[in-house]
Amino acid sequence: MTTNERLLKRRKLRIVIVLAILLVIFGALIYEGLTNSIEYFETASQAVANRQTLGTSDFRIEGNVIGSTIKRKNEETLFSISSGKTVVPVISNGSPPQLFQPGIPVVLVGHFAKGNGPGGTSLLFLSSQIMVKHTNQYIAAHPNRVKIVKN
Amino acid sequence: MNAYVVAGYTIAIVSIAGYSMNLIFRRKALRNRLQKAKLELERISKDNRNDN
Amino acid sequence: MTSILETENSDNQTQKEITLIENILKKTGPSYTKYILGIGSVLTACLTIWLGLFITPKDEHLGNTVRLLYVHPPVAWAALYLAFGTTTLASLLWLWPKTRSYFWDKIAGASAEIGVLYLALTLVTGSIWGRTTWGVWWTWDARLTLTAVLLVLYIAYLAIRQLDGSDKTKANRNAITALFAAIDVPIVHFSVLWWNTLHQTASVLTPGLHLTVPLSMGLTMGLGFLCTTLIWGWMMKVRYDIELLKVVDSEIELQRAIMQRRNEP
Numbered sequence: 001m002t003t004n005e006r007l008l009k010r011r012k013l014r015i016v017i018v019l020a021i022l023l024v025i026f027g028a029l030i031y032e033g034l035t036n037s038i039e040y041f042e043t044a045s046q047a048v049a050n051r052q053t054l055g056t057s058d059f060r061i062e063g064n065v066i067g068s069t070i071k072r073k074n075e076e077t078l079f080s081i082s083s084g085k086t087v088v089p090v091i092s093n094g095s096p097p098q099l100f101q102p103g104i105p106v107v108l109v110g111h112f113a114k115g116n117g118p119g120g121t122s123l124l125f126l127s128s129q130i131m132v133k134h135t136n137q138y139i140a141a142h143p144n145r146v147k148i149v150k151n
Numbered sequence: 152m153n154a155y156v157v158a159g160y161t162i163a164i165v166s167i168a169g170y171s172m173n174l175i176f177r178r179k180a181l182r183n184r185l186q187k188a189k190l191e192l193e194r195i196s197k198d199n200r201n202d203n
Numbered sequence: 204m205t206s207i208l209e210t211e212n213s214d215n216q217t218q219k220e221i222t223l224i225e226n227i228l229k230k231t232g233p234s235y236t237k238y239i240l241g242i243g244s245v246l247t248a249c250l251t252i253w254l255g256l257f258i259t260p261k262d263e264h265l266g267n268t269v270r271l272l273y274v275h276p277p278v279a280w281a282a283l284y285l286a287f288g289t290t291t292l293a294s295l296l297w298l299w300p301k302t303r304s305y306f307w308d309k310i311a312g313a314s315a316e317i318g319v320l321y322l323a324l325t326l327v328t329g330s331i332w333g334r335t336t337w338g339v340w341w342t343w344d345a346r347l348t349l350t351a352v353l354l355v356l357y358i359a360y361l362a363i364r365q366l367d368g369s370d371k372t373k374a375n376r377n378a379i380t381a382l383f384a385a386i387d388v389p390i391v392h393f394s395v396l397w398w399n400t401l402h403q404t405a406s407v408l409t410p411g412l413h414l415t416v417p418l419s420m421g422l423t424m425g426l427g428f429l430c431t432t433l434i435w436g437w438m439m440k441v442r443y444d445i446e447l448l449k450v451v452d453s454e455i456e457l458q459r460a461i462m463q464r465r466n467e468p
Contacts, residue, residue, distance in 0.1 A: 033345065097338025
């Protein structure tokens with residue numbers, strides 16, 4: 001084998017290794033996508049309707065934070081989220097992100113608490129993580145307006 | 152200004168500038184090589200003519 | 204012993220190579236196109252940064268974080284639609300017999316390389332934005348996951364371009380791989396509509412093209428996109444120059460090897 005051939009073979013081996021690594025990453029991404037992305041979250045009303053099947057297992061729930069309900073107690077944040085006519089009370093440990101505020105849509109990671117309802121759950125949602133869902137609406141902050149008046 | 156915004160802009164500027172420099176250097180290296188090859192070829196052709 | 208004829212032949216050959224090099228050096232040297240693209244890139248970049256960081260207003264909810272709006276979407280558009288779009292189109296033009304030319308294969312490769320850079324930047328700037336807005340660096344929603352998949356696909360495309368073969372085999376293989384990778388582009392685009400995502404829906408490329416941003420922000424985004432487009436154009440030109448130089452370089456190298464073998468006793 002000439003030096004040139006050997007070099008070509010080594011190059012090919014390197015490319016094949018890169019492709020193999022990429023294939024593994026591709027597989028992992030598809031797996032994460034199939035298990036997480038297809039049902040990325042359930043809206044609060046969907047979640048309440050599906051309590052029987054959801055049980056007390058982890059999932060992501062989405063809803064709007066109801067303004068008057070936010071209370072902080074030690075390390076926990078208590079509030080309620082709504083979607084349509086459904087209201088779900090939430091206890092969250094861990095600090096909420098900066099943008100967390102009344103009226104904002106959030107996605108919460110967690111599960112329904114144990115209880116006597118369908119699927120052995122209660123309506124209370126125990127959250128371990130709060131993610132703020134920003135919309136595609138951008139509004140220029142008015143320099144002369146100090147307080148934001150919602151609705 | 153907040154640190155996240157600064158970080159975002161910086162990363163974008165640095166990586167685009169970095170890749171641009173890389174492109175410029177790669178082109179320059181190849182052009183220098185060919186320039187050298189041209190000089191050598193010109194020398195060879197002169198030698199050949201002198202031989203005849 | 205070398206005959207006169209042979210000497211003349213090799214002299215002709217040498218002259219041909221010299222002309223070849225002269226032509227390529229001229230073609231890859233300074234040009235108006237490159238100056239205009241280069242200067243335009245720098246000017247629009249400066250203008251975008253100045254407007255983006257200092258002139259445009261804060262957002263009511265996001266505050267200063269909204270300034271990432273002038274980097275993240277322009278880079279993402281340039282990656283998905285401009286760079287990968289060009290790769291797809293060029294691959295099709297190679298595959299279509301009437302327009303088949305190695306030019307298209309080179310264009311496809313150059314554009315994909317720039318696209319990968321832009322897409323990586325899209326993920327990084329998006330991640331930073333996510334951290335400040337959502338509160339997480341990463342989440343497995345459809346938009347994010349499929350964008351990561353897209354990056355893997357185009358890196359694989361660039362790796363496959365390095366595989367050996369005859370020029371024609373390589374170009375065919377490259378083009379078919381490019382078309383395969385391109386399938387994910389529209390899926391990424393519509394992912395925010397097809398699935399529940401944390402990522403927001405489009406703010407400019409909305410179904411009816413209704414801007415959901417104030418005009419000053421929208422215009423700055425547009426300027427950012429013009430900037431990423433000009434940078435893409437400049438990079439394409441230089442990247443293509445490199446490909447041309449590589450071809451001539453390997454040709455000269457080959458001729459030199461043949462000459463050497465001939466001169467051996």
